[in-house]
Amino acid sequence: MGVFVFLPLVLPLTAWPIARLAEQHLHPRTATRLLTAVAAVMALCSTVCLALVMVVGTAQLPGNPLPDGWSDPEVRAAVPFDEVVGKAAIPALCAVVVACARTLWRHARVRRRAHRALAGLPETGVAVLPDTLPYAYALPGGRRDRVVVTTGLLDHLQPAERRALFAHERAHLAARHHRFLLAVQLAARANPFLRPLRTAVSYTAERWADEEAAQAVGSRRTVARAIGRAALVSRGAPVATLAGFAAPGPVPRRVAALLGPAPVVRRWPSLFTAVGLAAWCAAAGTAVSAMSSANAAVTMVLILHAATPW
Amino acid sequence: MADHRQGSRRRGQGELEALVLSALGEAEGPATAGWVQERLGGDLAYTTVITILTRLLAKGAVTRERAGRSFAWTQASDQAGLAAHRMRRVLDAESDREAVLASFVTGLGPDDERLLRELLGQSRGEGED
Numbered sequence: 001m002g003v004f005v006f007l008p009l010v011l012p013l014t015a016w017p018i019a020r021l022a023e024q025h026l027h028p029r030t031a032t033r034l035l036t037a038v039a040a041v042m043a044l045c046s047t048v049c050l051a052l053v054m055v056v057g058t059a060q061l062p063g064n065p066l067p068d069g070w071s072d073p074e075v076r077a078a079v080p081f082d083e084v085v086g087k088a089a090i091p092a093l094c095a096v097v098v099a100c101a102r103t104l105w106r107h108a109r110v111r112r113r114a115h116r117a118l119a120g121l122p123e124t125g126v127a128v129l130p131d132t133l134p135y136a137y138a139l140p141g142g143r144r145d146r147v148v149v150t151t152g153l154l155d156h157l158q159p160a161e162r163r164a165l166f167a168h169e170r171a172h173l174a175a176r177h178h179r180f181l182l183a184v185q186l187a188a189r190a191n192p193f194l195r196p197l198r199t200a201v202s203y204t205a206e207r208w209a210d211e212e213a214a215q216a217v218g219s220r221r222t223v224a225r226a227i228g229r230a231a232l233v234s235r236g237a238p239v240a241t242l243a244g245f246a247a248p249g250p251v252p253r254r255v256a257a258l259l260g261p262a263p264v265v266r267r268w269p270s271l272f273t274a275v276g277l278a279a280w281c282a283a284a285g286t287a288v289s290a291m292s293s294a295n296a297a298v299t300m301v302l303i304l305h306a307a308t309p310w
Numbered sequence: 311m312a313d314h315r316q317g318s319r320r321r322g323q324g325e326l327e328a329l330v331l332s333a334l335g336e337a338e339g340p341a342t343a344g345w346v347q348e349r350l351g352g353d354l355a356y357t358t359v360i361t362i363l364t365r366l367l368a369k370g371a372v373t374r375e376r377a378g379r380s381f382a383w384t385q386a387s388d389q390a391g392l393a394a395h396r397m398r399r400v401l402d403a404e405s406d407r408e409a410v411l412a413s414f415v416t417g418l419g420p421d422d423e424r425l426l427r428e429l430l431g432q433s434r435g436e437g438e439d
Contacts, residue, residue, distance in 0.1 A: 110400070117396035120328035120389050129394035135401070148397065228430040231415040232423065249419040255429045 006053075006085075007292040008045035012193035014285040015042065019200035021277070027263045028207035029175075035204065036180045039197040041286045043187035048297055050093045057086020099189040107182055115142035126166065128154065134234040136165055138172035145173040156233045161226035164217045168226075171212035177205045203250050210254055211263065224258035227251060324396070326354070328389055330362045331371060340375060340382030369395050 015038060022031045114137075118127050126147045134153035139146045147169040154162055172178070180201055188198040210227070214220040231251045257263075333349040334341060341349075347359045354362075363383055366372040371392045374381040418426065 113400045113403075114397065116324060117400050118393050119324040121393050127393070128390070129397055130391050131394040131398060133398060150394065225430060227415060228426050231418055231426060234415060249416070249422040251415055251418055252422050252425040252429060255426060259429060259432070 006049070007288070008042070008049040008296075009191065010193070011285055011288065011292075012042045012046060012191050012197075014281060015039070015194055016196045018281055018285070019196045023200045023204050023207075025273075027265045028204045028211055030265065031204040032177075032180055032201055032208050035197050035201050036183050038286050039184045039187035039194050039201070041290055043190035043194055045290055045292075046191040047093075047096060050089055050096065052296055053085055054089040054093045057083075057089050059086075096190050100186050103182075103185055103189055107185075111139070111141050114139050114148070118146065118148070125170075134230065136169060136230070138169040138177070140173055140176070140178045147173070153230055153233065156229055157226055160217065160219070160222045161229065164213050164223040164226040165230065167213035167216035168209045168223070171209040171216075172205070175208065175212070177209065180205055203253070206250065207254060207257060210258055214258060214262070220258045220262065224255045227258070228255050326358075326362055327366055327371075327392065330359060331366060331385060331389065331392060334372060334383060334385045337385075340377065340384045342377070342380055342382055344380075346383070366392075371395065 018038065019035060022035055026034065118139075121127050123143060124146075125144065126149065129148065129150045131150040132152040134150055134156065136147070136149040136153055139148050147166060149165065149169075153165075157165060184194070184198040184201040187194045210223055214223045217223060228251075329350060330346060333346050336349065337345065343356065343359050343363055346363070347354060347356050350359070363372060363374070367374060369392065371386055372383050373386050374383045376382075
């Protein structure tokens with residue numbers, strides 16, 4: 001198998017240019033689905049690969065519960081640098097498992113607490129909270145999905161812009177965006193190289209909801225103004241970025257995108273455009289990653305099976 | 311009686327606070343804890359009512375003033391205000407809440423504000439629709 005065993009661990013690097021191109025050129029809905037799928041498959045492959053290397057690594061440790069045959073020189077020859085890599089894989093896999101479990105637990109906790117905070121209010125789809133702090137959230141789950149918005153934010157918006165805000169949040173809930181966000185978050189925990197995909201998906205999910213809101217309200221400019229105004233009133237907490245490298249943040253990009261022409265839904269694009277290249281690279285990278293980890297898994301199982309005494 | 315008490319215990323903390331608060335809301339002017347307890351139908355122990363009122367005081371949902379040997383309590387905010395307070399606490403406690411609750415807008419970078427004003431100014435210049 002040679003170094004190909006490690007391919008699924010490194011292939012997520014190809015996600016960087018893909019994420020950039022996809023979020024700029026694909027329809028936000030397509031981009032969100034594509035990037036989430038790519039992230040999920042790559043994360044799964046990378047974890048399988050890590051687990052295989054770990055099995056070989058653990059088998060060499062004295063006193064391990066695995067069959068002795070698994071530390072046979074022939075098995076170890078299947079993985080290059082088996083001693084170092086095998087031992088390194090153990091803490092790495094533990095870290096992945098712990099990080100993913102923590103992410104899931106936190107996700108559940110935030111949702112539970114937020115729903116509990118709203119206990120006592122009438123069970124309506126929209127919960128308006130009297131608070132000067134301007135914010136709006138889509139809160140999935142619980143007895144019913146809810147949109148949470150404060151009077152502090154609503155007071156700063158025109159009636160049409162408020163409709164845009166509600167349409168945006170409802171689009172998040174209707175399309176179950178929190179599942180996409182959770183999936184890419186877990187993927188980023190499984191392999192840190194997948195972090196750009198997480199950032200990209202949280203942006204494209206917002207864009208997706210923006211476009212849905214624009215359709216519901218019937219004016220892209222109204223949605224743009226709603227986002228712009230909401231961002232300007234809630235600008236209290238600036239994102240910590242180095243001023244020198246400050247690229248336009250997600251909010252101005254969303255507003256600019258809405259002020260521009262509506263994105264078109266394309267079928268599978270041609271290879272000879274930037275978009276096509278990105279999409280095809282993503283597909284190819286994912287396929288290679290999946291194939292090489294499937295290959296590694298099958299080979300490893302066969303070798304281990306042959307090396308097991310019973 | 312035992313059933314009764316268990317039932318009230320099973321009601322969550324938030325619900326008890328809501329009950330006490332709504333009872334206090336029906337009072338005309340400041341009310342004593344004893345009045346609140348009576349209003350709730352004697353369902354809760356006097357000390358429980360005091361505990362809940364103290365908790366509501368910490369949350370800024372009620373105010374109190376001394377009246378003789380005890381306190382007179384007044385509602386400061388209603389159910390929604392209380393929910394807003396609790397929600398604010400959830401948001402403050404969760405640093406990575408953005409991952410769960412898709413927020414309408416995220417924070418602005420250093421140059422974002424200027425850029426945003428330019429974009430919005432442009433959109434207004436092109437004519438309101």
